[in-house]
Amino acid sequence: MKAESETKNQKADSTELDQSSFGLSALNFKLKIGFDGKRAANNLTGLGNYSRSLIEHLADQFPEHEYLVYAPKVKSARQIDAFFEKENIKLKLPKSGPFLWRALNILKDLTQDECQIFHGLSHEIPLAIQHTRIKSIVTIHDLIFLRFPQYYKLIDRKLYEWKSKSACKRADKIIAISEKTKEDIINLYGINPEKIEVIYQSCDDSFKTAFPKEKLSRIKATYKLPDKYLLNVGTIEERKNLKLVVQALKEVNEEYKLVVIGKQTAYFNSIEKEIEKLGLKNRVLFLKNIPFTDLPGIYQMANVFVYPSFYEGFGIPIIEALYSGVPVVAATGSCLEEAGGPNSLYVSPNDATGLAKAINQIIENPQLQKEMKEKGLEFVQKFNSSVVTQQLMNCYLSL
Structure with missing residues (x-):
């Protein structure tokens, strides 16, 4: 109980500090945050669970903001259906067809929906997003395909490397899920450490x-x-x-x-x-x-x-x-x-x-x-x- 109490106090202190630092208040500032929702809307394990959990906790803890989940299609399943039932989580399907949508055409939809931030939850963000007013974040989970290339097909390895390296160079901010992943991003991709923030994951x-x-x-x-x-x-x-x-x-x-x-x-x-x-x-x-x-x-x-x-x-x-x-x-x-x-x-x-x-x-x-x-x-x-x-x-x- 003592550890729980200390955690709550630390959270309250950091929240107060953070809001005053940015001059923002939950009462008068509203964000529209877009997410790459391909896995959130279709995968029932792994990155699907990670994506839904992350967005759900944001929606519960910060209900004043709007969370737009962009996916080329959606799978019908109990946990996915329940996820999209939340009032401030909205599914966004392609307005211009699925071809090249996640890589490029999604930018039109993000602009029309007035998103201020786009978060690529797994190693990639849309091409040319750096030329828009939309701020971008990419989460890098690991670079295992470079550390242990023998476990991957050559074509898969090259594709993963191109997508993740490109995203790291173009994103405004990189989230690494551990200090070790941050170290790999710096050493293998030559990224400035100041651009990378370590934010750990929780579990269900x-x-x-x-x-x-x-x-x-x-x-x-x-x-x-x-x-x-x-x-x-x-x-x-x-x-x-x-x-x-x-x-x-x-x-x-x-x-x-x-x-x-x-x-x-x-x-x-x-x-x-x-x-x-x-x-x-x-x-x-x-x-x-x-x-x-x-x-x-x-x-x-x-x-x-x-x-x-x-x-x-x-x-x-x-x-x-x-x-x-x-x-x-x-x-x-x-x-x-x-x-x-x-x-x-x-x-x-x-x-x-x-x-x-x-x-x-x-x-x-x-x-x-x-x-x-x-x-x-x-x-x-x-x-x-x-x-x-x-x-x-x-x-x-x-x-």
Whole structure:
């Protein structure tokens, strides 16, 4: 409660400072902010969730402004329908046809709608927007396609690089979702650091409230979850490094099993072979297509969250775990220390023995578990939705 109180006080102080600094007040200043809504209006995971969450929190926290979501089409789905039901969030479809609309023709619509700011939520903004009066911001999530080019097709890599580099050079402001991503933008694209602002992401608010015991019991029975388990969440691809978790599991107390949630790729075949080779078939449970509403419960019943990814732009699953009161072991080498904070444990993404040692250290020490849960929950308040949303509005107002 103390940490929550301090966060609220800090937020109130910063809000007062920011409004006086810009000479703006929520009572007499109204913005029209346009967003690249392709994913918000069509994707049900990943960047779709990120886009809707960001805009929804802005609309709730700053209802005096208008939020225009530009998308070439819209998908009919419960969460998307609910998103567009908010009074100050408006869907904007092409007035001039979808051809080249997001890249160029959208500028006519933005001008007619009198948008003052356009926010490209994922690595791109319209061409020639720098020649209009509309201020532009682009969010860069990561430059993994340059750091680990072997994971991408050549044509995809070149397209991602061209779009993101062009957007970084033309935008009035760049939002990086971590200090590591900011560092990559500076080093790989030669961008002035003063143009880049780090604004972290939060996770869905459903992870921030403990589920009642009856609901947890229902979830446990539905998915046949073990009594004690390690949890790994994310696409099962080489970069996420699930094989290291499997190798470490061999050296972890046999009472603990591994629960894996994520979309399977071709890399999954090598995971199956590793499990077979190590004789761990009865200790690994794979879950697919889990309803998002059940996911927080699966987190909350885990004993340790394990995330040894070689490289991430930020690491939202770590935030989800900390909010769920679960100790975290993650990998060194990218930005995961930023997400996990000083009281999570970190190992090399190539050290299976070190990973097993860190996991055993947690499960064998109840006092350490308690400390990691409490301090992790305290640390993760810096990513609270209200804090992040305030920082984002301050960024808009600074333009």
